[in-house]
Amino acid sequence: MRSEVTHGRVLWHNADVINPRSLDLTRFLTDWYGPRDVPAATLPAAAAWLPAPLKAWFTLEMQWSIPLVISQKMIPCDAIEPRDGMAIFMTDSSGDWRWAFDVSTPNVVYESALHRAWEMASEELSDLLLHNAIGESVMNSRxxxxxxxxxxxxxxxILAPMDEVGFLEWRWPAPGCRTYMGDSLVAQVGPSISRTAPWGPIDQYFEVQVGTSKIDGVSYLDGLGIEWI
Incomplete structure (x- = not known):
């Protein structure tokens, strides 16, 4: 496996890119969070109109007693409602970024910053929900x-035990973020953003977060001279 960094992007020169559609979400969630501990339940009648991928997600995540989404905010399934042809189903934690599906073509997702025009997302609804669930696991790890x-x-x-997941790019939190997975490991890698002027990505530096489902799964990172938090 060989990699290089070009213009702030991580480029992997190998064939081991994980096809997101090869991932079994139920199996992943069980491996990461443990067995489901809440009996399966029927969604409320107010959610009957939602697109199938969203109903499948709500039905699945309700079967764990712990929250599976902590860094984003999922709108409760019975509180999602259409407005001007769009139905917002998720925001970032501050509400400044929103994701909505098109009521007329429900698998098409749009996203935007608050009070900005909607733009079509790179991923369809089913793929975006999977992408979000995997990304949330990094923050929601042992x-x-x-x-x-x-x-x-x-x-x-850092990424040697993992392969990139071939998710399409999100605009949030910043363009250029990528996801990697390995045995009991998930990592998110994105641009390191300057907090002072000049604003923007810092060349040759990255923001990295690695999560694990095992208590000692990230100990291999502690000898690299990085000030982890």
């Missing part, structure tokens, strides 16, 4: 490491 300023030369060692 142990994790986070650093907003990782030198590019350390990425190959």
């Amino acid at each position: 142990a994790s490491r986070l650093c907003s300023h990782v030198p590019a030369n350390l990425l190959p060692e």
Whole structure:
């Protein structure tokens, strides 16, 4: 496996890119969070009109007693309602970024910053819900490491136990974010953003967060000289 960083993007030169549609979401959630501990239940009647992928997600996530989405905010299934042809089903934690499906073509997703025009998302609804569930696992893990300023030369060692998941790119939280998975590991890698002027990505540095379903699963990261939090 060989990688290089070009214009702030991680480029992997191997064939081991995971096809997202090869992932079994129920199996992943069970491996990550443990067995389902709540009996399956029928969604409320007010959710009957929702598109099938969204109903499937709500039905599945209700079977765990712990929240599976903590960094985003899912609108309750019986509170989603259409407005001007769009139905918002998820926002970021602050409500400044929104995702909605098109009521006339429900598998088409649009996204936008608050008070901005809708733009079509890169992923269809079923793919976006899977992408979000995998991404949430990084923040919702038994142990994790986070650093907003990782030198590019350390990425190959950090990501060595993982392969990239071929998710399409999101605009949120910033273009250029990628997801990697391995045995009991999930990582999110995105641009390191300057907090002072000049604003924008910092060349040759990345924000990296690695989560694991095992208590010692990220201990291999502790000898790299990175100030993890």
